Structures are given as C-alpha cells and as structure tokens.
Amino acid sequence: MSTSLPQPRTSPAFLPTLTTHAHLRIHAAQVVDGAGVDYSPGALLIETSTGTVRAAGRPGDPDLDAPAELDLGDCVVMPGLVNAHAHLDLSLMGATPPAQPFVDALAAFRQARIADPTQIVRAVTLGARKSLEAGVVAVGDIAGAIGTSLGLSAGVALAATPIWGMTLYEFFGIDIDEPQTRDRLAPALGLLGADDSGGAGLSPHAPYSVGPDAIGAARRFASDAGVPLVIHLAESPEEAELVASGRGPMRELLDSLGLWNDRVASKFGRGLSPIRHLQPHLGPGVTCIHVNQASDDDLDLLAASGAHVVYCPRASAHYGGERAFGPHRYREMMERGIPVALGTDSAANLPEGAMSPEGEGISILEEMRLLHRRDGADPRVLMRMATVDAARVIGLDQSRVRLGAGCRPLGLVAIEAPPGPGTPLERALRSGGRPFVLLGEKISRGTRIV
Ligand SMILES: [Zn+2]
Incomplete structure (x- = not known):
C-alpha cells in the first residue's frame, strides 16, 4: 500500500497506522543527511520497532526494491x-x-x-x-x-x-x-x-x-x-x-x-x-x-x-x-x-x-x-551544520541525526520541494514550505508528532 503525502496538521493520524508495519519503506525525491547520505530519488528502510535505518539508497536497491509504504513524492527527506x-x-x-x-x-x-x-x-x-x-x-x-x-x-x-x-x-x-x-x-x-x-x-x-x-x-x-x-x-x-x-x-x-x-x-x-x-x-x-x-x-x-x-x-x-x-x-x-x-x-x-x-x-x-x-x-554544508555538527555541540550521539544504515535518527523531516532547477533540497530551501516530522523512536513508542 502506498500512502500519499499528508498535509501537516490536517492528517496527523497517518503515523500510528504506518507504525503497525514491522518495516517502513519510504520513497522521496531526495534522501539526504549531513554525513554523506544523498540519494535522488531516495529510499529508506526503517525498522519501526526501534526506529533504526536498515538501508538507505535508491528505490530498487537491495532491501529497497519493494513498493514503498510511504511514497513522499516530491519531498526531500532529512534527519530531524x-x-x-x-x-x-x-x-x-x-x-x-x-x-x-x-x-x-x-x-x-x-x-x-x-x-x-x-x-x-x-x-x-x-x-x-x-x-x-x-x-x-x-x-x-x-x-x-x-x-x-x-x-x-x-x-x-x-x-x-x-x-x-x-x-x-x-x-x-x-x-x-x-x-x-x-x-x-x-x-x-x-x-x-x-x-x-x-x-x-x-x-x-x-x-x-x-x-x-x-x-x-x-x-x-x-x-x-x-x-x-x-x-x-x-x-x-x-x-x-x-x-x-x-x-x-x-x-x-x-x-x-x-x-x-x-x-x-x-x-x-x-x-x-x-x-x-x-x-x-x-x-x-x-x-x-x-x-x-x-x-x-x-x-x-x-x-x-x-x-x-x-x-x-x-x-x-x-x-x-x-x-x-x-x-x-x-x-x-x-x-x-x-x-x-x-x-x-x-x-x-x-x-x-x-x-x-x-x-x-x-x-x-x-x-x-x-x-x-x-x-x-552549500545546502549539504547547511545540513551538516544543522545536524551532525550541532549534535557534537550539544553532546548528542551523531547517529541520532544521521540516515546511514544502522543509525537510529530521533526523527525524520520531510519538506515538499516545488518544481524548478536544482536538487530537491535546494528547491525546498528556496521554498517557504513547512517541514513535518515523520517518525522517531518517540513516535514508534506511541507519541505522535505533528
Ligand atoms: Zn543566546
């Protein structure tokens, strides 16, 4: 089953439904973090019981070849x-x-x-x-x-x-x-x-x-x-x-x-x-x-x-x-x-x-x-400043804000990237689109966020 992108604040009930899956495959226009993960189009496989990333890559890569439970279309997906x-x-x-x-x-x-x-x-x-x-x-x-x-x-x-x-x-x-x-x-x-x-x-x-x-x-x-x-x-x-x-x-x-x-x-x-x-x-x-x-x-x-x-x-x-x-x-x-x-x-x-x-x-x-x-x-430098380098400053384990296999991000953020030149991340940065948090271990334990 593929789930289309919900609008923030209007369809918040979609998350508990998704977390009933043991694994969650997400497809998006781009999956990017501040530590080298950068796929366009991108895909993630998340183990929902722990929020651990099992695979990050492109749709069709090993472990990512099944249909997505959550297809985020034109969105860029990044760590919280x-x-x-x-x-x-x-x-x-x-x-x-x-x-x-x-x-x-x-x-x-x-x-x-x-x-x-x-x-x-x-x-x-x-x-x-x-x-x-x-x-x-x-x-x-x-x-x-x-x-x-x-x-x-x-x-x-x-x-x-x-x-x-x-x-x-x-x-x-x-x-x-x-x-x-x-x-x-x-x-x-x-x-x-x-x-x-x-x-x-x-x-x-x-x-x-x-x-x-x-x-x-x-x-x-x-x-x-x-x-x-x-x-x-x-x-x-x-x-x-x-x-x-x-x-x-x-x-x-x-x-x-x-x-x-x-x-x-x-x-x-x-x-x-x-x-x-x-x-x-x-x-x-x-x-x-x-x-x-x-x-x-x-x-x-x-x-x-x-x-x-x-x-x-x-x-x-x-x-x-x-x-x-x-x-x-x-x-x-x-x-x-x-x-x-x-x-x-x-x-x-x-x-x-x-x-x-x-x-x-x-x-x-x-x-x-x-x-x-x-x-x-550079958007990728900004991603680093807003995730892994900031995590170092506040004493947070960097794996909590990365999307590589084995990492356990505190949350995922999706932002719609309007059509235009540049990568989806660049377009999302040029837009005024609002982010929304997709999941994190706190959600997988039953707490819903936006
Ligand atoms: Zn101050």
Whole structure:
C-alpha cells in the first residue's frame, strides 16, 4: 500500500497506522543527511520497532526494491534537525525591536526573565512544541538564571517534552572566585551528564557577566562530567569595548548594578579581543555562541583550541552583528576545521508571529534558508551544520541525526520541494514550505508528532 503525502496538521493520524508495519519503506525525491547520505530519488528502510535505518539508497536497491509504504513524492527527506542554541524559557517573550543597542536588549531580557516555575514550565513546553513543529528534534537549551539562582525548572520541563534536550544551566558572577562558583552551581552539579534521553551541562553567560575564575571553574566541572560548556562570546561592539578598554556602556551597566570594582576592572582593559581574552578557557567541549567578531588571529586561536562555534544567523542580523563587524565568518571557520553549528537564539529575535499558532516556530530550517538565500551557502554544508555538527555541540550521539544504515535518527523531516532547477533540497530551501516530522523512536513508542 502506498500512502500519499499528508498535509501537516490536517492528517496527523497517518503515523500510528504506518507504525503497525514491522518495516517502513519510504520513497522521496531526495534522501539526504549531513554525513554523506544523498540519494535522488531516495529510499529508506526503517525498522519501526526501534526506529533504526536498515538501508538507505535508491528505490530498487537491495532491501529497497519493494513498493514503498510511504511514497513522499516530491519531498526531500532529512534527519530531524538540531538547534544548537535556544532559550526556550524565553518563549513567552515577544519579538524585540531590531538593531537596538545591545545593552538595551540585555535590559529587555532582564525584565522579561520569569521567576515563577509554573510559567517557566509553560514557556519551555511551548518552545519545545514550536521547535518540533519546525522540524527540530534536539536542542541545546539555555536554562536562564534568575539573579544568583539557577533555572532548574527549565531542565525539568524540557526533559518532559518529546525532544532530546541538553539543558545548559546558565549562571552569572562577574566577581566570584572558584569556591563561590562551586556554591552557586551546586544545585546543578549533581545533574550534569548525558544519556539517550537528554542531558545537562553548564553555561557561564558571557565574558561581561561572568569572571574568568568562574568560567575556569565551570569548565572544569563540565569537563569532569563530560558535558558541554557554552558561553556567549564576541557578540556585540559593547562587549568588545569593555574587554579591550574596560570602558563603554557595559562598564556603565555593571557600575549601575553595583558590580564594578577594582578587582573586576583589573580583568579588562588589556586591548584584547573577547576571544583572546578567554583563550585560556577555550578548548574541546567548549562552545562559543555567536562569534560575530572574529579577526584572523581569533580564527587561528579558535581553530587551535578545538572549541566549537554556534552561529545564529537571524540573531546576528537582528542585533546588528554584521553591521558592527562585517559578514559573519562561519565559512572561513569551517575551512579552518572549526565545527560551526546553527542555532536560533531566543524568541525575542525571531520574526514577528513566529511563535503564533500558524507561525514557523523556532526554526533551524529558516536559519538554513537565510544562509542559502543570502550567501549561496552549500545546502549539504547547511545540513551538516544543522545536524551532525550541532549534535557534537550539544553532546548528542551523531547517529541520532544521521540516515546511514544502522543509525537510529530521533526523527525524520520531510519538506515538499516545488518544481524548478536544482536538487530537491535546494528547491525546498528556496521554498517557504513547512517541514513535518515523520517518525522517531518517540513516535514508534506511541507519541505522535505533528
Ligand atoms: Zn543566546
């Protein structure tokens, strides 16, 4: 029996029917992942009890020669996507105006930060749903701190959703030493780890809000537990000014919060870039979020360190990263061997309406589309950034976002590719078509997704 492509949200009942088959053969215009699987037309054989790929190739190849149970016609089929950097606990926050001074954006975040655990759970749950609707099956999620308290409710909420989540417990502390850092992180230290259902890591917020001693201590805790450490870095001209000269709007902000003193001042004003400033703390397992500012020296240093980068294209555009520092150098980073993953950052920098019931959601696909449209980025490179490289950043086994035989993808995403020149993936990236998740182990256990 062949099943024609259902429209998202109108025929969601087709999945439980399909999972009654022991094996599911899928045919599509293209089957592609970020690790070398690329067949046009494409076919997959999936063992439905485990969600394991038994074969990937072309219709007619061995194991794929029987008629498809699910013929997806003009669609491109890819693994469920990974959002390497999100703030799901800000999902109830509306869009902020673009191009406002960065310190004003920080003030908006401080104001919007929710302290009520029930509301945090609501925000994270909504964020996870709006991620799934956008084809995202795994996320590196910052659990925002409320003052000196860690956002533990965000991690609990994310673990209860159908997506795989690495919760990164964020903390602040511009003037705390190692013992104070341990005290501050104590509620999270026992949670650090990762397994097949998700994980927990750490996020010192940024070099202008967390001092070097605290960043170093957090890195040791994360490294001992084998979990990611992520930090917002080299994002804004205000950050660059504070780090290089110890002056500017961020210094004024710290002053106004009563956080500026001689000890803090002594850490800044050495004429360094943010990346060079944090060089002693960069290394494998550390991920730098944004990196809008990157000189040749910074790129060399990043490449030598083994650190990863997450680029959030729409966030960089929203907050004026390109205007301040020029085009983002993500492709040069990859040429130098620095893994670069894609992230969305928070709902505050998404387009108006993205979080509405009909909105595109928290969409990595839209980040890919922007880079393809604006920069002519290679779709296969974008696939890598949105799957295997993002999985590395968040501590997820790469086989969960690949389609080769033996892999067990968390989900499959199908996007209709309208007629036109180019591969189905290229056409799907040029289109505005919505993705939908076809299956994953959570569906094979009975949970239905879009
Ligand atoms: Zn962020």
